[in-house]
Amino acid sequence: MREESSDVRPATGGRSTARAGWAIAVLAVVAVAVVVGWRVASDDGTAPSDAPAAGTELDGRSGPDPACAIDETVALLRSGLPTYDYQPAGSYRAAADGAAVIATGTITSIQRRVIDGDQSRAVTELTVADVATVDGGATDEIERIELASWWPSGDEVDPIGRPVSVGAVRFVAFLTPAIDGAGSWDPGVEGLYVACEPGDPAVAVVESAAGPGDPQDPTTDELLALVENRAGSPTTGDSGGGPVGSLTVDEAGYLRDAIVSFAGGEAMAIEEIPLAAEVAIVLHDAVDRLVPKDELRDPAAWTIDRDHYADFSGPFNPLTTIARGPETEVTLGPHPHCVGDPLDPPQGYEDRLRISIQPAEGTIDSCIAWYAVDLFYDVDAGTIDAVSLALFGP
Helix, strand or coil: CCCCCCCEEECCCCCECCCCCHHHHHHHHHHHHHCCCCCCCCCCCCCCCCCCCCCCCCCCCCCCCCCCCHHHHHHHHHCCCCCEEECCCCCHHHHHHCCCEEEEEEEEEEEEEEECCEEEEEEEEEEEEEEEECCCCCCCCCCEEEEECCCCCCCCCCCCCCCEEEEEEEEEEEEEECCCCCCEEECCCCCEEEECCCCCECEECCCCCCCCCCCCCCEHHHHHHHHCCCCCCCCCCCCCCCCCCCCCHHHHHHHHHHHHHHHCCCHHHHHHCCEEEEEEEEECCEEEEEEEHHHHHCHHHHCECCCEECCEECCECHHHHHHHCCCEEEEECCCCECCECCCCCCCCCCCCEEEEEEECCCCCCCHHHCEEEEEEEECCCCEEEEEEEEECCC
């Protein structure tokens, strides 16, 4: 079935989208050989006097050409990447919402580091400088960015086995604290983008979080503008309570809990659901009708009076579907239609944030038992403007 929305992990099978192989490794080795002025430590593992130690801030590339070598830098960063099995965030905004902090700055050096002598626990460590955060948080705690990494022992030379200076490469990163030490941060699969100049396209180091509504090849400045208004913590507005602004997965969970409680018969839970003055009730991806907010206090008002849909017999109601189903999970952004491609948002609601309530991982064994109740959330007004029900027929 579907992968968990918030789990990013090395995998040995499943849907693999970020693959590291020998071709990339060889490319990285060649890249190091041809870039003029890049320096590594000596053969005995100590840094020579003219090479920077890991963590040293550099003025830029040495040699006659001061330009940023983005292709070579990306090749180095991608060398030794493991295979990932993960659930895409669905958009830049959703990927950023799941991060603890959004940061920008410069990468000054790269090195692969083995943790506690365990070759299976290697990381590619990026030393960073000039760090600023979108949320205005402390930047002195962001010293290093770590990517999961791997390099085979043997005769193949690890291109970043010792510190490599890459000049001042700009980055934008959606970060959570790394598990192995203070000052280290993890961008996950879709959280690291690099470029030479603010006007250059931001290159995804592993995978891009771009969704159907996102611009193609945004610059680093454009990428920051897309995510800079994300919410920090839930606030309450005139919409009747609940998070206002863009949401994290945890904050969206508050809405899911209120919907599930109301579906289970707790009438007062409707007060915790920030419904718009009129809410579109949607089946699949088409609006059935608009219902005034006050009428939706009656669960029967959520019913879609349709005889058949997806080889199921009607009528259909998102609340009863949730109430009869198993434990749920919540995701943000577009999601697979069980094993199919994501559905388009209903017409007129394309700019809303999609909050999806679905059966939790492991609770169903067939797509026939799958459903999605999607809430289309206006991040400016802080209201749910549409509610859709989707099923996957036999």
